[in-house]
Amino acid sequence: MSADLDQFRQTVRQWCVEHIPSDWRETQTGATDEQFVAFQKQWFATLHSAGYAVPHWPAEWGGGMSVPEQVVLYQELAAHDAPRLVLAFVGIHHAASTLLVAGTEEQRRRHLPAILDGEIWVQGFSEPEAGSDLASLRTTARRDGDSYIVNGQKLWASGGKHADWCLLLARTDPDAPKRKGISYFLLDMTTPGVEVRPIRNAVGDSHFCEIFLNDVAIPAANLVGEQNAGWQVAQATLGAERGMTMLELAERLGNAGFRWLVQSAPVDDPIVADRLAQFETELTGLRGLCRKVVEDNESGTAGPADASIVKLFYSELLQRMTDFGAEVGGLAAHTELAKPASSGWESGAWVLDFIGSWEWTIPGGASEIQRTIIGERGLGLPREPSAL
Incomplete structure (x- = not known):
């Protein structure tokens, strides 16, 4: 297996040298929305043609790489400073995980090949009154013949302005306990009544969006799982967000991210060297x-709490590393006002990266929520009191 992995690494390494655009950071810094979308779709197609876009999918759907092969792939992509699949992220991870676990065969055959052809997805979970307490969502879906009529609002829908489809949670039984009356839908974003409004965030871009739903008709065939069982289906999506996506992100943080940090830091300072050694130790633990x-x-x-442990560990380590990068980067780091649109959360523009790192401690369940899950499900501690 070791010899096979060595050969695979050499193959991926050579592919990276030949196919990763050497000027992508320059062309994606200050890129327009149209340039960003075009680049992302082209890069996804390039990875897909090599078999590197969805290595975590089952072989029958275009994946099938072993975990050691996935690790090697992500290590080499990070080492060669490859762009991230920002636009495809929800589709290849969240949507695919949900469909593979709970979707019908018809839903899988409709959407998994389409995702490989560039179909973009957004997650419609959070609402103005339902963030970390997602089960408090108020968007409603009322059955009307062969459709559900949906009304409500979604918030923090990352990439919503570019999305073709949405993973949508809506309340189908307002009288049931809040986790019991939710259903899970696949929403075509071109449906009449869907309005997307971008939100300008702290680093100056409009990645976050609001989605307004006004008498939106969703075919009943787009229901995922049983009616009123959407909370259970959503756990597959959130599990992907907290767990399976982390393999790539950990390799990027441990490779490219740490490399940027070392290059920014005065490593001859013993205090700085000690902090870097601490980060490297933590990164080794995270990757393992x-x-x-x-x-x-x-x-x-x-x-039951493994995905939450990984999500909490990664997000808070990312925050501490980018904070340290901003600290040791000096004035230059504090005046860096742009980063490449297709980079990760560890681009080397440290102040912008640090501000952006707070995003990771909130979505998919805030750090406080992850600690509660770890305590209750992982350690078997008594559950927190609940009003319902």
Whole structure:
């Protein structure tokens, strides 16, 4: 296996040299929305043609790489400073995980090949009154013949202005306990009554969006799982967000991110060197933990809080590393006002990266929520009191 992995690494390494655009950081800094979307779709198509876009999918749908091969792939992409699949992220991870776990065969055959052809997805979960307490969502879906009529509002829908489809949670039984009356839908974003409004964020872009739904008709065939069982289906989506996506992100943070940090820091300072050694130790633990979680998921032995442990570890380590980058980067780091549109959360523009890192401690369940899950489901501690 080691010899096979060595050969695979050489193959990926050579592919990276030949196919990663050497000027992508320059062309994606200050890029327009149209340039960003065009570049993202082209880069996804390039990865897909090599078999590198969805290595975590089952082989029958275009994936099938072993966990060690996925680790090698993500290590080499990070080492060669490859762009991230920003636009495709929700589709290849959240939408695919949901469809593979809970979708019908017809839904899988409709959407999984379309995602590989460039179909863009957004997640319509959070609302103005339902963020970390997602079960409090108020968007309603009323059955009307062969359709559901949906009314409500979604918030923090990352990439919503570019999306073709939406993973949507809506309340189908207003009288049921709040986790019992939610259903899960696939929403075509071109449906009449859907309005997307971008939100300008702290780093100056409009990645976040609001989605307004006014008498939107969703075919009943687009219901995922059973009516009123959407909360259980959503756990597959959130599990992907908290767990399976972390394999790539951990390798990027541990490779490209740490490299940027070392290049920015005065490593001859013993205090700085000590902090870097601490970060490298934590990164080694994170990468090993992510690999174990993915392997345990494949074998069916993952613990109920494992994904939350990884999500919490990654997001808070990212925050501390980018904070340290801004600290040691000096005035130059504090006056860097632009970063490439297709970069990750560790672009090397440290102040912007640090501001952006706070995003990771909130979505998919804030850090406080992750600690509660770890305490209750992982450690078996008494549940927090609930009003319902």
